Amino acid sequence: MYLLQFDWFIVLEKFILIAAIVTIALVVAMYSTYAERKIAAFLQDRRGPNRAGPFGLLQPMADGLKLFMKEEIIPLASSKFLFILGPMLAMITATMTSAVIPWGTTIEIAGRQVPLQIADINIGILYVFGVVSLGVYGIMIGGWASNNKFSLIAAIRGASQMISYELAMGLALIAVLMISGSLRLSVIVQEQIQHGWNIIYQPLGFLIFFICALAECNRTPFDLPEAENELNFGYHQEYSSMKLGFYLFAEYINMFISSVIMATLFFGGYDIPFVNEGAWGNAWWVGVVGFGVLMLKAVLFIFLFMWIRWTIPRFRYDQLMNLGWKKLLPLALANMLLTAVVVLLLNR
């Protein structure tokens, strides 16, 4: 039995971790829809959803149930397989990124060292970048397979927007990598715990990364693929029932994951500021506290995303491209060069 000669506990451990993280991502995404409506209501001086449950807290369940119960329509002129594949890809790529994020310190359970991270790979941040660049396919395939002109235009808009903003995002990331000297996300967090958060060294890099994250998640002011006044409803126009739900849901998962990644890259991940939590050992509750801190940072970012959405109007398409190529890209390049020179001079 050569096959069975490896640590089965690690399989179990990783399996539980994956299940937990995906569940958490889904729950957070679910309540993000609720939070979005509540925040929109707050900013517009309304009440927001308040019928289902106390404070409308059961609203996401009601919405989910509604989406499941709706009639499922697959247009006759669409390519069926791709039509179904589109939302699946959107969901898969949205959840895949969570695999390399360090969610907490290494904790000790029954004598085993359990890192709260699914895969601590050598190329962590590049993996994130790779999955983000694959995120285009869900939109493109869905939009094309619908066989609808509006969907197609929206899909192509979405894809070109994502490709354009990936460049500036990558360049902002390179500056972070130069400071931490590693692509491993766990090392990046450790480095920040020791030397202070990256936001201190990379304020401009963070700003560029944040703007690009908005664009990558198709959030306002960059939600051109869903510009309802020009494109009816965008790339998911022909979708109904839970397939539409998947697309909408994937957007919220993306938002959650990119918030966590921003917290990890620039705001110290699970680090508690001004507290030396390394002295607490590695009991299980330290991991939980770290995880809670990371989630708190992520929730703040999600709030920021929503605040921006209900404050700033949508860009025009040429403005979007101008901002991406003529402003963010040179800025990111300058930031990268400056960081490189400083790192070289200080010999860190």
Added chain:
Amino acid sequence: MSITQILFWTLSIVALFSALMMITSKNPVYSVLWLIVTFFCISGHYILLNAQFLAIVNIIVYAGAIMVLFLFVIMLMNLGKDTEPQKSKWLKLASAVSGGCLLLVLIAVLRKTETHMADLTSGEIGLIQNLGKVLFNQYVVPFEISSILFLSAMVGAVVIGKKE
């Protein structure tokens, strides 16, 4: 069979199958999607060799960027089954023969290579640190020359794109 072997064979079979499907698909959009599956299998092979950097760069560059542009063009031009030009019988024969010649050359080259080029279990040749050191010490001149090549290609594309 060890796990590495099982993975190797699965990946190889899927890679070959998807490559065949990519060639035989009538619809160009399906061809592109099958090609993406092939790239993923190749990246899987890189990971088996512990060349993580190569694997992820393969996905970022080919599956994430170049194939998106392919899809872009195909979707914009609305290529379908009927727009595919049918080549004549002789042209098909000629292409089969020339493809066969390439296969012959590749097999002839690969037949005499050493079989254990990379150590599977502890090989760290492909990790990003070692790769970077080799690229920027031993091969720094070819590396810079290839970057100039890319730059000139980029400038060329912009010049062609600007011409109305």
